Each structure stands twice: as structure tokens, then as C-alpha cells.
Amino acid sequence: xxxxxxxxxxxxxxxxxxxxxxxxxxxxxxxxxxxxxxxxxxxxxxxxxxxxxxxxxxxxxxxxxxxxxxxxxxxxxxxxxxxxxxxxxxxxxxxxxxxxxxxxxxxxxxxxxxxxxxxxxxxxxxxxxxxxxxxxxxxxxxxxxxxxxxxxxxxxxxxxxxxxxxxxxxxxxxxxxxxxxxxxxxxxxxxxxxxxxxxxxxxxxxxxxxxxxxxxxxxxxxxxxxxxxxxxxxxxxxxxxxxxxxxxxxxxxxxxxxxxxxxxxxxxxxxxxxxxxxxxxxxxxxxxxxxxxxxxxxxxxxxxxxxxxxxxxxxxxxxxxxxxxxxxxxxxxxxxxxxxxxxxxxxxxxxxxxxxxxxxxxxxxxxxxxxxxxxxxxxxxxxxxxxxxxxxxxxxxxxxxxxxxxxxxxxxxxxxxxxxx
Amino acid sequence: xxxxxxxxxxxxxxxxxxxxxxxxxxxxxxxxxxxxxxxxxxxxxxxxxxxxxxxxxxxxxxxxxxxxxxxxxxxxxxxxxxxxxxxxxxxxxxxxxxxxxxxxxxxxxxxxxxxxxxxxxxxxxxxxxxxxxxxxxxxxxxxxxxxxxxxxxxxxxxxxxxxxxxxxxxxxxxxxxxxxxxxxxxxxxxxxxxxxxxxxxxxxxxxxxxxxxxxxxxxxxxxxx
Numbered sequence: 001x002x003x004x005x006x007x008x009x010x011x012x013x014x015x016x017x018x019x020x021x022x023x024x025x026x027x028x029x030x031x032x033x034x035x036x037x038x039x040x041x042x043x044x045x046x047x048x049x050x051x052x053x054x055x056x057x058x059x060x061x062x063x064x065x066x067x068x069x070x071x072x073x074x075x076x077x078x079x080x081x082x083x084x085x086x087x088x089x090x091x092x093x094x095x096x097x098x099x100x101x102x103x104x105x106x107x108x109x110x111x112x113x114x115x116x117x118x119x120x121x122x123x124x125x126x127x128x129x130x131x132x133x134x135x136x137x138x139x140x141x142x143x144x145x146x147x148x149x150x151x152x153x154x155x156x157x158x159x160x161x162x163x164x165x166x167x168x169x170x171x172x173x174x175x176x177x178x179x180x181x182x183x184x185x186x187x188x189x190x191x192x193x194x195x196x197x198x199x200x201x202x203x204x205x206x207x208x209x210x211x212x213x214x215x216x217x218x219x220x221x222x223x224x225x226x227x228x229x230x231x232x233x234x235x236x237x238x239x240x241x242x243x244x245x246x247x248x249x250x251x252x253x254x255x256x257x258x259x260x261x262x263x264x265x266x267x268x269x270x271x272x273x274x275x276x277x278x279x280x281x282x283x284x285x286x287x288x289x290x291x292x293x294x295x296x297x298x299x300x301x302x303x304x305x306x307x308x309x310x311x312x313x314x315x316x317x318x319x320x321x322x323x324x325x326x327x328x329x330x331x332x333x334x335x336x337x338x339x340x341x342x343x344x345x346x347x348x349x350x351x352x353x354x355x356x357x358x359x360x361x362x363x364x365x366x367x368x369x370x371x372x373x374x375x376x377x378x379x380x381x382x383x384x385x386x387x388x389x390x391x392x393x394x395x396x397x398x399x400x401x402x403x404x405x406x407x408x409x410x411x412x413x414x415x416x417x418x419x420x421x
Numbered sequence: 422x423x424x425x426x427x428x429x430x431x432x433x434x435x436x437x438x439x440x441x442x443x444x445x446x447x448x449x450x451x452x453x454x455x456x457x458x459x460x461x462x463x464x465x466x467x468x469x470x471x472x473x474x475x476x477x478x479x480x481x482x483x484x485x486x487x488x489x490x491x492x493x494x495x496x497x498x499x500x501x502x503x504x505x506x507x508x509x510x511x512x513x514x515x516x517x518x519x520x521x522x523x524x525x526x527x528x529x530x531x532x533x534x535x536x537x538x539x540x541x542x543x544x545x546x547x548x549x550x551x552x553x554x555x556x557x558x559x560x561x562x563x564x565x566x567x568x569x570x571x572x573x574x575x576x577x578x579x580x581x582x583x584x585x586x587x588x589x590x591x592x593x594x595x596x597x598x599x600x601x602x603x604x605x606x607x608x609x610x611x612x613x614x615x616x617x618x619x620x621x622x623x624x625x626x627x628x629x630x631x632x633x634x635x636x637x638x639x640x641x642x643x644x645x646x
Contacts, residue, residue: 004642062643069642082460091524103460189465195440196458197430314646398428398441405429412422412431415440416459 004060004069009162009305010260011114015059015066016325018112020190022367023087026342026375028121029108029361030129036102037136042077044132045100049075051149052124054158054258055115058095064318066114071095079103084192084416085110085365085388100128105358107132113260118344118362118375119248120258123147126349133356143350154256161255166305167298176336177268179242182371183235184391192366195387195397198359198412199404201346201378207407211281216343217288219376219385220245220267221281223341226399228271228280233393234338241271244337244370245288248345249301252294263300265291266336277403334369344377359384366390372397424449433458480510501548508544512537526581528571528588535567535595553609561599561613565620567592572624582632583639589624596621 007015018024049056057068073094080103088099088110097112098121107129111121130146142148187193208218220243227234227241234241246264255261267287269280290296307313316324344362362377363386371390376383387397405411423432423446425439431449432439435457439446484507491503515537523530539560546555571589575582599614608614628636 006645060642062645064644064646067642067645080460082462083465104457191462194459394441401430401441402428410431412433413440414433414458417436417462 004067005158006160007066007068007114008160008257008259008261009301009308010117010262012065012308013325013329014112014114016322017329018087020087022369023085023190023365024113025085025087025110026113026118026121026364027085027108027110027362028118028125028377029106030125031106031358031361032129032356033105033358034356035105036107038077038079038102040135041100041102041107041128041132044128044135045077046074047135048124048128048131051127051147051153052258053153054120055098055124057097057115059090059097059114061318064314064316064321066318075100077102080106080108082416083190084194085363086190086192108361116258117246117248117260117262118342118364119250119262120260122344122347123258126347129357130350130353133353138352138356140352141350143352145348145350146353156256157258159255159257160259161249161253161257161261162301162305164255165253165298165301166309167302168306176332177242178239178335179268179338180234180237180239180271181335181338181369182233182391184233184371184393186368186371186390187392190390193387193389193392193394194363194416195389195394196361196363196414197385197387197401197404198414199383199385199409201381201383203409204383204404207409211278213281213285215378215383216245216341216376217285218281219343219374220288220341221277221284222400222403223339223374223396224267224269224271224284225275225277225280226396226403227338228269228274229399230395231271233391233395234271238272240268241338242336243267243269243284244340246340246342247292247297249297252292252297263297263304334367337370339370340364340373342373342375344375347377347379349379354380358382361386363388422449423447480514484510505545505548508541512541526584526588528574528585528592531567531570532588532591535563535592539563556599556602556608557610558613561596561617564592564596564599564617568596568617568620568624582635586636586639587643589628593621593624596624 014024053070054068056071058071060067060069071094073096075096076094076099078099078101080101090097093099097115099110101108101110107125109121109125109128115121116124126145127147130140130142130148133140142150144151204215204218208215211218211221213221224241224243244264244266246262249255249261249263250257253261265288267284269275269283275283313321342362342364347360349357357379359382360377360379361384362375364373364375366373366388368390372387374385374387376385378384387400389397401411401413423434424430425432425442425444425446427442427444428439430439430441432446434440434446437445484503487503487506491501515533519525519537520530520534523533525533539555542555542559546552568589571585571592575585575589596617599608600618602608603611603614
């Protein structure tokens, strides 16, 4: 694409509310079965980026809004940094808003949320790994599951699907409730601890079905239940624990966009009451099922887009807008969440590609306000739950994995050396 | 692979204790440990650059000393000469931080450089009997040289037009200022100001003839609401 374009509705807020303590980055990783050859990966990256014009951009400041402009530089391939999802300097990264890293057998990508959401970045990473495997001399049939050069780049891929689904008929008012906040010891130097747990998809599915729940609902309930077992980590106030669960809107509204197209639902549980696990899971199920409905989602879209369409806000210069957004985000955005749980679901890869991949990981960065978040993704029989923690205490994560294993599910833990601080 | 018997989990690590509960790990049956899952932690504390900090310190001392001496001796010599010292030191820092180590593109850095140089020379002129040499001659010529250098950069690389256009516009505006000041009888000598204004006018016309569409596109982009 030779033209510039506006940031999508969800992306508009991110550039203004990003700092070292809140990087707004998320991370996806493929772990292969062989060690990565950086020279080949570098070539694959250089090649793949051309198929994804919506990623091949730099961010610019206009008088009223930010905008994206095509970036003609070659993206840099990095050896993985021990600091996970830490804010990077775009200028030093050839103005790209994402970073591709390799470490031993892993290819990972850290993406700034203004660019795209998890599903969009997954498409890019899939294509990158596919091209990498091809360049290594393997024969891989893409089976129409990978965005290759043969599949033409259509305009819908860079569409702002929020705007497309804007329909004033669905105008509703929703009110944000304040959520319980954490009070842990923050790591120094914005270090993020990562704890990943690998478990079997069929085992967790079986347990979740026992409670008549989906995997997301089951894991959500486990998170909230383990939070209720670690009350010492939270401020002593009568507020509910609110779990923020992003929803990929492409599943509800047909769209091929590679930019942001997700919203969220919240599950609200009063953890001070020390409910039983059965009680927690029935609340979580109720919350999520009530919220994930086309009508409710549409009214959220309308609410968000109408803010963007407000002529008074549009005419405010960007400098002032940034201040307003920063203050507004402090008051509103942060206080409604205790933790986030993002489930990317099952990754579907072409048959020829599967033997080369060991597992896939997904984690969302944490900030000083919402210090413990988790990302979930599954590939074949392996489901990986990744906790990112900005605080030293890991009581809740421990309770969580103990709870999972108490259901008879075997868990394999990996961490990025938590004891440092 | 190791096992934590308290948490009932498997752990892939080199460490001796469980990362979740710190009890000692037992080796698990299958020995499939492959590699350290993550790169090792390294501190990111930035080391002080003492040479650089030395210059900062000296600058502050120089400014403080001259301001204090200026205040004490103000009765005998009614001249705020310490402002010239402050302007000089500030100019030095702009030169170091923006022109030499700056992040922006070359025209933008030249623009900052030119504005700061103009300000410095104006201050020197103003506090030395205000003979108006700065606004009569120096500023128009600075503006001319800025516009000419941006144009020559553009001729060398026309693809950079959209990156350079904002600096070029600012430079064109700066070319008109001395002439406007002449209209208000602040600038006394016409020919340098008229020269700068003419060059600005010619540049505008040239821009619209050679890159009218690009300018339109650029304006749309930067001012979209």
C-alpha cells in the first residue's frame, strides 16, 4: 500500500497511553524442533513483510491524530532479549512497531497493540514461519491456511472493521465498575516474569466439560478462584475481582482484517466471599455467556466508535488529546480490570507444517496497574498458558497451577528466572 | 525435567528449587531437558557518561557565576550581559543535542540550528547597543542559506520530499519574516530581506508546480480529523 491510513478505532488510544511501565505489547512465539538459522530467518522476514502492508508501517504524528505511513526499511531480526515485552525505541527499530526475535529453537514476535491484535499478528507469524521453512528447503503445502503471495492482498485486510459495523441502532449505555487492584512488589527495570505452563488439550477439555464450560471459562474460573486464595496480593477494599477477557470479533462479525478487531467481556466476582470453585465457575460462565452476544458487542462497538466520531474531540489538537487520553485512561481504563485473560484458541496449521513445530506460546504484557496477565494458545495436543507478571509475588500463579494439577492435569512449567530483582 | 512434589508439577529448569513455591525439586523420570528456556537476565542500568555530565556541570556553574556577577555589578554597568552568556551556552547545547546527536532528519535539524543561531545573534546584537546588524543582514541570509540547503538536499533525493516538506515550509515562512519586519520599519535595510522573501516566494511556486499533488496528500494526512 502506497498510501497512509488512520489508526483503527481500538488502536487510537494506545500510542498515547504507552510508557515504559505499560508497554502495550504482546508476544507470540513458535517453538520449532530444530535450532533456528538466523540468516534464513532474516531473509524470510524481509520477504514476508511485503505481503503484510498493514505491518510494514511507521507511525507518524499529524496535527489531530496519529497515522500510519508505509515503511520502506528492512526490518531487523534480533536475538531474543531477556526483557520480555519491554517498550522499545521505534527509531532504533527502523521505525517498525514490532520486533522479531529468535532464541535457540524459538521464533518470537513482540507487537505493539496499535498495529494489530493477537489474531492479526498470528497470521503474520504463521506466514513468517511458513516462509522460513520453505527457504530452508522444505516442501510445505500452504493448504490455503497461510497468507502467501498467491493469495492476493485484499483491501479488507486493512479495513477498520469497527467503523464498518458502526450502526447507531445499537446505542446503549454501559457503566464501568471499579475493580480490585493489586498491591505487589514491582520488579525493577520493568522486568517481566514469565511463567508458562504446558498441558494437554484433551485433559483440560475433559475437566472443563465436566463443569459444562469452555476452556476459556474454565481457566478464567481457575484464575479467579486462585486469586481468592491469595487475598494478600490485593488492596483491602470491597471491590470485585474483574477478569478482562478479550473476544476476537472476527468470530462474530465476518471480517478478514489484519488490524485490531477485538473487544472484551468482563467477569466480575467478589473474591472476598471465599466462594467454592463451583460457585465461581457458574458466575464466570454466566458473565461471559451473557456478554458474548452480537447485540451486546455491537453496542460496545457503537459506543467506542461514537467517541471517535465526536466532532469536538476530533478538532482537539493531538498534543492536548494525548493529555486527555492519558488522564482519562488513568481514571477509567485501568481501574475496571484486575487481570486479563486472552485466549487465542487453537492454531490451525497446514499438515506439512505441523511436524516442524513443537509448540506455540502467546503472552500479553503486564503493566504496573494490571501486573498479572495471562495468554492462552493451543496447537495440536499442547495448550500453553503464559503468565506475565510485573510483580515479584507469585502466590496466585502458584495457586493456579496447583489447582490445575489437583484436577489431575499434568503441567510442565518453564520460567525466565524469576528470582532476579 | 524436574518435579515439584509440593505443587505436583513438572518444571523444565536448571534451578534447584521450584519457581512457584521454592521447595527443592526432585528429578523426574524422563530426562529430556533440552536448553535453557529463556536467555539469562542482564541488568539494564545505564552507566554514567562522566565526560558528558562534566560539561553539564560546567555549563550550570558558568551560567550561575555570570548571573550573580551581573546582578552584583548591575549598578555600575546597566547591561544584562549575562543573558548573552546564557544564550551562548544554550546554543552550544542545541548544537550538541539537536544538530550533532539529534534524531530528526537533516532539514529539521538545520531548521532548529538556524532558529537558535538567529536567536543567539539577535541577543548578542540587542545587548550591544542594538545596531540591528542581526536582523538587517544575518537573519535574512541565514534563512536564504537554509532554504537553499533544503532545496539542494531535495534535488539530490526527491523521494524524501514528504519527510522534508514541513521543514521546507517553516524555512519559507522564516524567509518572509525579515521583509514583514521591514514593512513595520523594524528592519532598516531592504535588500537582504527582499532577497530572502523573493527566494521564499519562488520556492513556493516551484513546490506547487513540481509537487502539487504530493503537497495536497501531505496536508490531508497531517491535518485529517
